[in-house]
Amino acid sequence: xxxxxxxxxxxxxxxxxxVLALVHDRxxxxxxxxxxxxxxxxxxxxxNSFIHQNVAEDISHVALRVALDGHVAATSLDGTAxxxxxxxxxxxxxxxxxxxxxxxxxxGVTPPVDVPAVDHWDEATAAVTPDDRxxxxxxxxxxxxxxxxxxxxSTDAIHTVFANTAGLAAxxxxxxxxxxxxxxxxxxxxxxxxxxxxxxxxxxxxxGERAAGKARxxxxxxxxxxxxxxxxxxxxxxxxxVGFLLGYGFGGRAVEEGRSFVRLGEPQLDASLTIRDDxxxxxxxxxxxxxxxxxxxxxxxxRDGVPRAILHDxxxxxxAGTASTGNAMLGANPWGAxxxxxxIEPGALSPEALVRDMERGILVSDFWYTRVLDPRTxxxxxxxxxxxxLVEDGRIVRPVRNLRFxxxxxxxxxxxxxRGIGTDQSLLADEDAGSFLVPSLRLGxxxxxxxxxx
Amino acid sequence: xDDLAVAAVEAALVAGARYADARxxxxxxxxxxxxxxxxxxxxxxxxxxxxxxxxxxxxxGFAAVPDxxxxxxxxxGERAAAIARxxTLVAGPALKxxxxxxxxxxxxxxxxxxxxxxxxxxxxxxxxGVTQVMRDHGATTAEATTRVWETRKWFASSEGxxxxxxxxxxxxxxxxxxVGDGETQRRSYPGIRGQYGTRxxxxxxxxDLPANAARIADEARALLxxxxxxxxxxTDLILGGEQMALQIHESVGHAVELDRILGWEAAYAGTSxxxxxxxxxxxxxxxxxxxxxxxxxxxALGSFGYDDEGTPAHPVDIxxxxxxxxxxxxxxxxxxxxxxxxGAVRADGFNRIPMVRMTNVGLLPGEHxxxxxxxxxxxxxxxxxxxxxSIDDKRLNFQFGCEIGWEIKGGKRGRLLRNPTYTxxxxxxxGSMDMLGNRDEWRIWGTPNCGKGQPGxxxxxxxxxxxxxxxxxxxxxxx
Numbered sequence: 001x002x003x004x005x006x007x008x009x010x011x012x013x014x015x016x017x018x019v020l021a022l023v024h025d026r027x028x029x030x031x032x033x034x035x036x037x038x039x040x041x042x043x044x045x046x047x048n049s050f051i052h053q054n055v056a057e058d059i060s061h062v063a064l065r066v067a068l069d070g071h072v073a074a075t076s077l078d079g080t081a082x083x084x085x086x087x088x089x090x091x092x093x094x095x096x097x098x099x100x101x102x103x104x105x106x107x108g109v110t111p112p113v114d115v116p117a118v119d120h121w122d123e124a125t126a127a128v129t130p131d132d133r134x135x136x137x138x139x140x141x142x143x144x145x146x147x148x149x150x151x152x153x154s155t156d157a158i159h160t161v162f163a164n165t166a167g168l169a170a171x172x173x174x175x176x177x178x179x180x181x182x183x184x185x186x187x188x189x190x191x192x193x194x195x196x197x198x199x200x201x202x203x204x205x206x207x208g209e210r211a212a213g214k215a216r217x218x219x220x221x222x223x224x225x226x227x228x229x230x231x232x233x234x235x236x237x238x239x240x241x242v243g244f245l246l247g248y249g250f251g252g253r254a255v256e257e258g259r260s261f262v263r264l265g266e267p268q269l270d271a272s273l274t275i276r277d278d279x280x281x282x283x284x285x286x287x288x289x290x291x292x293x294x295x296x297x298x299x300x301x302x303r304d305g306v307p308r309a310i311l312h313d314x315x316x317x318x319x320a321g322t323a324s325t326g327n328a329m330l331g332a333n334p335w336g337a338x339x340x341x342x343x344i345e346p347g348a349l350s351p352e353a354l355v356r357d358m359e360r361g362i363l364v365s366d367f368w369y370t371r372v373l374d375p376r377t378x379x380x381x382x383x384x385x386x387x388x389x390l391v392e393d394g395r396i397v398r399p400v401r402n403l404r405f406x407x408x409x410x411x412x413x414x415x416x417x418x419r420g421i422g423t424d425q426s427l428l429a430d431e432d433a434g435s436f437l438v439p440s441l442r443l444g445x446x447x448x449x450x451x452x453x454x
Numbered sequence: 455x456d457d458l459a460v461a462a463v464e465a466a467l468v469a470g471a472r473y474a475d476a477r478x479x480x481x482x483x484x485x486x487x488x489x490x491x492x493x494x495x496x497x498x499x500x501x502x503x504x505x506x507x508x509x510x511x512x513x514x515g516f517a518a519v520p521d522x523x524x525x526x527x528x529x530x531g532e533r534a535a536a537i538a539r540x541x542t543l544v545a546g547p548a549l550k551x552x553x554x555x556x557x558x559x560x561x562x563x564x565x566x567x568x569x570x571x572x573x574x575x576x577x578x579x580x581x582x583g584v585t586q587v588m589r590d591h592g593a594t595t596a597e598a599t600t601r602v603w604e605t606r607k608w609f610a611s612s613e614g615x616x617x618x619x620x621x622x623x624x625x626x627x628x629x630x631x632x633v634g635d636g637e638t639q640r641r642s643y644p645g646i647r648g649q650y651g652t653r654x655x656x657x658x659x660x661x662d663l664p665a666n667a668a669r670i671a672d673e674a675r676a677l678l679x680x681x682x683x684x685x686x687x688x689t690d691l692i693l694g695g696e697q698m699a700l701q702i703h704e705s706v707g708h709a710v711e712l713d714r715i716l717g718w719e720a721a722y723a724g725t726s727x728x729x730x731x732x733x734x735x736x737x738x739x740x741x742x743x744x745x746x747x748x749x750x751x752x753x754a755l756g757s758f759g760y761d762d763e764g765t766p767a768h769p770v771d772i773x774x775x776x777x778x779x780x781x782x783x784x785x786x787x788x789x790x791x792x793x794x795x796x797g798a799v800r801a802d803g804f805n806r807i808p809m810v811r812m813t814n815v816g817l818l819p820g821e822h823x824x825x826x827x828x829x830x831x832x833x834x835x836x837x838x839x840x841x842x843x844s845i846d847d848k849r850l851n852f853q854f855g856c857e858i859g860w861e862i863k864g865g866k867r868g869r870l871l872r873n874p875t876y877t878x879x880x881x882x883x884x885g886s887m888d889m890l891g892n893r894d895e896w897r898i899w900g901t902p903n904c905g906k907g908q909p910g911x912x913x914x915x916x917x918x919x920x921x922x923x924x925x926x927x928x929x930x931x932x933x
Contacts, residue, residue, distance in 0.1 A: 041909065043908055043909055044540075044541075045908055046544060047716075047717050047718045047719070047720055047721065048546065048716070048717050048718070049544075050513075050544050050545055050546030050547075051513060051540075051541040051543070051544045051545070051546070052514065052546060052718055053514060053516070053718075053807055053809075053908075054513070054514060054515050054516065054537045054538070054540065054541045055515075055516040055517070055518075055537070055806075055807050055909070056516070056517050056518070056533065056537055057505075057517070057518040057519070057520075057805040057909075058518070058519050058520060058521075059520065060520040060521070061520075072496075073496045073497075073498075074495065074496065074497045074498075075497070075498045075499060076497070076498075076499040076500075077499065077500055077501075078499070078500070078501040078502070078503065078520050078805075079500065079501060079502035079503055079520045079521065079522065080502065080520065080521045080522060080523070085500075085502075088500070089500075092498050092500075093498075095574075096496045096498060096574060097496075099573070099574040099575040099578065100493055100496055100574075100578065101492065101493055101578065101582070103492070103493065104492070129540070130515070130536060130537045130539075130540030130541075131540045131543065133540070134540045134541060134543040134544055135543065137543075137544050138543055138544050141544060148717070150717065150718075150720040150721035151721040152721065152722070152908045154908075154909075180721065180722075181721055182720065182721045184720065189720070191721075257594060257595045257631075257633070258594060258633040259594075259595070259631070259633060259638055331497060331499075368724075368846065368847055369844045369845055369846065369847075370844065371842040371843055371844045371855075372842060373841070373842050373855050373873070373875065374637050374638060374873070375638055376633070376636060376637050376638050377636065377637055379932075381842065381844045381853045381855075381875075381931070382844050383844070383846045383847075383851065385846075385847055402846060402851075404844075404846075404851060404853060404877070406853070406931050406932060449853075449877075449931050449932075450851070450853075450877060450931070451851075
């Protein structure tokens with residue numbers, strides 16, 4: 001099999017240097033920042049218990065932002081980073097900047113600063129082959145004990161090189177392996193997920209057994225009357241809640257424009273809740289700097305239920321009179337800063353204990369298709385998926401059909417609403433959507449507004 | 455570039471593939487965005503590379519390389535075959551691709567005014583101008599965006615197909631958001647995502663953003679003071695055309711994707727409530743409901759000459775007078791289901807595997823005007839412009855929110871209603887449709903952000919739609 005042809009860190013640094021030289025040649029006084037991402041991304045997908053899509057791509061992405069006398073523009077390139085292509089990239093950026101009005105909120109490029117030593121990299125994962133992934137899928141399928149299976153097993157190995165005209169340079173690399181798969185009965189699905197920096201830490205056989213066990217336990221569900229129920233929500237649901245909470249409430253742009261519910265320093269959330277953005281966590285995935293080169297230092301966003309910090313890129317930070325938190329996104333986006341590596345530390349209760357303490361409630365595996373009805377109150381509608389069970393007097397009594405909910409996520413974790421935090425802290429990582437290291441939560445009330453069949 | 459696709463295919467065959475196809479692509483895109491009267495972003499990107507698909511036994515492999523050299527294309531072909539061979543370790547049932555005569559052809563979308571020839575400062579002035587007007591009319595946040603895409607692709611297959619396509623797409627939109635005491639309200643134009651098509655800059659001129667900027671800001675402010683949509687278990691609901699496009703996309707378009715019906719998306723996007731055994735006789739909706747998937751509609755965002763398997767674009771009946779009669783399919787899924795290939799397979803760039811995607815999925819027009827629907831409604835609610843959308847993994851249970859609502863009493867449009875939502879079950883909902891907009895009300899909407907697949911792909915789809923009335927709908931679901 002042919003070796004991947006994408007450049008590694010060394011050639012990435014050469015591309016960055018070449019782009020900055022071209023910028024200098026074009027306008028010596030211009031500011032510029034360059035990000036080069038290179039590597040391989042591969043994903044093996046299966047359904048009906050066989051591999052039906054199996055893909056790999058080499059990545060060669062060059063992103064440039066220039067500012068000349070306050071005129072700012074950005075360009076990017078996916079393709080061969082040869083001299084002609086890089087010259088076009090630089091030329092297009094200056095052409096766009098030339099017709100852009102002066103950007104009064106341009107914060108300038110990041111000055112030289114130390115970047116934390118973060119290296120979530122596993123050499124063996126970077127060398128995983130399609131055969132390795134196929135064998136992993138085969139183990140999942142076999143462990144499901146005859147149930148129909150479906151899912152995806154992926155590996156990514158990406159080098160990132162950053163430099164700007166202020167002299168800041170940074171390099172990083174990330175490997176990530178992830179399994180997200182289900183086993184299916186005729187009436188139910190059971191899910192298992194596992195993410196890690198090292199492919200060797202993904203036990204697909206154990207995941208297949210877990211998914212099959214959950215599918216069998218969820219089989220033949222019956223309807224449950226909608227209404228307010230106590231819930232235990234598993235880590236993927238918690239990641240969904242925290243992602244919305246941070247994405248809509250803690251972004252500098254949302255705060256600046258009055259769309260956020262957050263009031264720093266006030267006890268708006270349950271006192272048991274502490275949320276950190278922390279790419280340095282030993283189990284986390286991600287880079288030690290953002291696409292503007294800002295170091296991503298550990299940050300307490302919520303401490304003991306009290307919002308403590310807002311996520312910023314350089315632009316929103318400058319407007320707020322503070323420093324960037326290292327949460328910029330690559331490329332054009334209307335959101336501003338976004339959360340990237342969220343951590344909720346595990347609690348003292350096992351998942352079984354969380355359920356045991358519930359008088360009457362629902363255990364939920366996954367949320368699905370969640371959408372915000374109002375960004376300020378964070379009322380969200382969505383459905384349960386991959387298993388929900390009615391719990392009475394601390395015991396699971398029966399699986400229930402999927403339910404629709406319409407619930408304010410802020411209210412769901414308001415003071416007094418979190419009744420337990422699980423020990424089952426799990427990494428849910430995605431190359432596009434960020435990483436969450438979160439446990440299960442037991443919540444006092446969740447508003448189910450209908451059954452999936454009406 | 456045609457040589458690159460051929461080289462990739464030949465390399466895959468030498469490496470053991472029994473079938474291979476490849477797309478060499480050269481594409482570029484532009485986003486211009488303004489916020490509150492000033493430019494927010496100008497971003498241009500270009501992408502060049504080759505993606506190749508190889509079939510060994512019944513197992514697929516796909517490899518992509520961001521490199522337009524013959525050596526890289528050949529390496530991608532070999533790699534695709536190696537990946538396909540790995541797939542045989544967990545192989546599926548025997549597969550014979552549904553036959554499609556190998557095409558040799560060229561196709562280009564119609565473009566009256568090349569979007570790339572429009573000076574960037576003109577685009578900036580347009581967007582800064584409309585966002586400033588919205589600010590002047592009370593918007594807390596005023597946003598406007600234009601987008602342009604241009605794609606040239608060369609397709610080759612081991613069966614001898616050789617196809618070149620040149621597709622230009624563009625469009626834009628704007629929104630005004632106001633922040634009140636404890637909540638926000640937003641109005642968008644022409645729709646939540648704007649309006650897009652396989653057309654030139656003439657589309658942006660036609661939607662006339664400046665003529666609508668003040669209105670939507672005024673409406674957003676008015677919504678803050680409007681009463682909330684009442685919570686009713688059953689009322690008559692009239693949906694505007696933009697919301698109907700979303701309704702069709704979510705509850706019909708995705709439900710009739712054959713890969714979902716076959717279970718290929720079970721772990722991620724989900725499956726479908728539809729069972730192939732009922733194709734041709736299942737009642738999906740009322741007799742007013744006739745839906746086609748037609749990639750030949752001029753200027754629509756889901757139009758093309760050939761799909762990414764080389765199948766010529768053609769119309770496919772999906773629902774005929776309320777009866778489910780067709781699906782969206784490709785050569786492998788159609789073969790498994792025993793159907794004709796639907797020509798609905800596309801990829802989001804050279805680096806993504808082609809998969810079943812919507813083309814232009816929408817309603818044929820009915821007989822009524824919106825005014826006639828309102829006049830015929832004694833007690834109901836009119837809603838328009840999508841604000842939120844959520845639907846279950848079988849595409850059966852949905853809850854959608856709109857930006858704006860109006861009370862209807864005694865056949866007249868009354869006061870504004872804020873935060874309108876409705877919920878339903880797909881076949882019951884479509885079965886309750888008793889009035890449908892006529893040709894004058896009918897419009898093809900473009901959706902430029904349809905997500906599907908792993909790794910994620912963004913699809914461009916079109917949706918012919920018109921206002922319609924539904925009886926006995928549950929509205930006003932709250933948290």
